[in-house]
Amino acid sequence: IFIFQDTAFDSITRFGTTSFSDTGSEDSCLSRNQSVLYRKSSPHKPSSYLVSKLRSYEELHKRCGPHTDSYKRSIKQLKSGQIDHNSSDCRYVVWVGLAGLGNRMLSITSAFLYGLLTDRVLLTNQAYEMAGLFCEPFPNTSWILPDDFPFKSKLRRFKQNYDHSYGKMVQSSTFNYSTQLLPSYLYLFLSNDCSRQDQLFFCDQDQALLGKVPWLIMRSNVYFLPSMFLMSSFDQELNKLFPDKETVFHHLGRYLFHPSDRVWGLITKYYQDHLAKAEKRIGIQIRIFHPKTSPFEYVMDQILACIRKEKLLPEVGTEKYIASPSKNQTSKVVLVTSLFRGYFEKLNKMYGEHPTKTGEVVAVYQPSHAGRQRTWWNSHNVQAWAEIYLLSLSDELVTSAWSTFGYVAQGLRGIRPLILYNRTIPDPPCGRGVSMEPCYHAPPIFDCKAPTTTVDTGALVPHVRHCEDLSWGLKLF
Ligand code: GDP
Incomplete structure (x- = not known):
């Protein structure tokens, strides 16, 4: 074409x-x-x-x-x-x-x-x-x-x-x-x-x-x-x-970064099968760096609190059970990406089994759940790239703090994401990024004129500041 x-x-x-x-x-x-x-x-x-x-x-x-x-x-x-x-x-x-x-x-x-x-x-x-x-x-x-x-x-x-x-x-x-x-x-x-x-x-x-x-x-x-x-x-x-x-x-x-034909085939097929018909697409990227310090229930609560606070999805009523929601009614679709399947399962059950208070139908999908990172596998990177790109097709994007996977998706999309903060008590559960730029996680912290002297490189020029998800990181805004 x-x-x-x-x-x-x-x-x-x-x-x-x-x-x-x-x-x-x-x-x-x-x-x-x-x-x-x-x-x-x-x-x-x-x-x-x-x-x-x-x-x-x-x-x-x-x-x-x-x-x-x-x-x-x-x-x-x-x-x-x-x-x-x-x-x-x-x-x-x-x-x-x-x-x-x-x-x-x-x-x-x-x-x-x-x-x-x-x-x-x-x-x-x-x-x-x-x-x-x-x-x-x-x-x-x-x-x-x-x-x-x-x-x-x-x-x-x-x-x-x-x-x-x-x-x-x-x-x-x-x-x-x-x-x-x-x-x-x-x-x-x-x-x-x-x-x-x-x-x-x-x-x-x-x-x-x-x-x-x-x-x-x-x-x-x-x-x-x-x-x-x-x-x-x-x-x-x-x-x-x-x-x-x-x-x-x-x-x-x-x-x-243009996906090769092989990756493009995956992206377009998945998009047409699951995302194309929705009126609004919401991408939720859930990156768990340390499962022990980020227990499932804790992260799930944070995601739900973020969805509620930002009014990303309609609330569900618990009284009425729906056997099989009609696919044709889908108006919002949630694309979950994660190495783990539990978050998707919970959201899918929630919206699959209960009607929403607004009458909208919400469909939830997750393309893969590899379980662990396998950076040295080509097929693993193919899948990762396809999912980054699919996330970048969202109308609204929720990303995980510290994750470069999410940074690439938000940057390609051109949107300031809602960041799920990685804090002991994440209250608020998420917040809007100050810019769509990725964060530099390990910037220099010294003065070039006196390299043994430490300076705050986030306060030197007007358009470079510290990141919202990493206090010592630097980002453009
Ligand atoms: P970061 O570690 O979150 O900053 O992102 P990277 O992309 O640098 O490294 C994480 C790697 O783990 C990815 O490249 C994928 O290989 C894998 N991975 C992490 N999260 C996901 C996911 O949601 N979907 C898929 N397919 N792979 C993931």
Whole structure:
């Protein structure tokens, strides 16, 4: 299906055809054109500056991407270990991920924005467990790190103290600041457990130096993007790109992440079977991190209290028993996503067995209940991505505190969610997010000019504050 329409999202993605491959890496991406049939067009317009920046990034990626002459020259340089200024003018950021899918999508987006700001080409190490989840985002090229990349088989084993780690070099004072001696590649450890030295990456003076290194290999599982808004070197450009700071992930996420045909098939089938007919769709994402400290009854009460307080669903009358509610009457549908089945069962029983006080019919569905997280399984990630996307098709969204799975859904949807607080006494049970942006869970807390001094990085600039669900986290608003 070819659909041309005038929405903010389309101006960002631009592609009007299903095929855009010179490289043979991808022939079809149905979701790119069909998504408009399922999700509301975004009310948030991207700046024209962002749109033109993306177009020039696409040109850069095409020129420097895998299998081009520039790429081959850059690889030679990488292998030599030293910078050769005549070799190639292309520079790269190689993303290496870990953790669950939500975490990965957020850190890819952060790495991409870093690439946009510093004219680096983003290549992603999509190992087996991530294979075939997404379409290629950039036309006529690929963002997948080629199999013959020199360290490809070793990338996963790079840890914090890898020899080429910038943080480790700074810590052990082995880093020579003379540009002649800069290596052709550096490793950046930007995960949730990185050190202060690793986080010097977020300092302007360090960026000036890192900018000269052609290959940056970055391992990350966090949405480190808000930290770039704390850096004065990116300040002007970010203001032009994103006049509305709340929509950074919304725009970049919708630009980057298109479900592959395999995932799209799951999404559209489930949507048509269960969600399409409803007048209103309510997504409830229930993420239990520690079942022992989040007992079922306790969480269930919190969910019900949130539904009541926010008037998300009609109340049920207990007196009359309904044998089989007619499917045709469905006016509200609840999509529950969770690793566990109990919450769905309780809601389903409640609305299946009792009439609502308003006479509306409420249907409740849950696509899967895997029981536990299996990040290394490809099929598990396929299912997770399908559910994140289905959640993003909701009219109203209830998410769990701390969960990147929920952050991605709310960002793609473009809505401030109702967050189920993770507090000992969650009263109120949930509250509206201050923005639709994800939270950066492990931000730097020091002053770049005096890295041993702790500062409140949530109070430095107007559009970065602490998160409602994590007091030390940072988010844009
Ligand atoms: P976070 O841990 O909540 O921040 O989210 P992540 O996506 O990073 O990691 C959790 C992983 O557990 C997901 O990627 C899925 O693999 C799995 N998971 C958690 N909740 C759900 C769910 O509701 N549905 C499905 N299908 N998988 C889930």
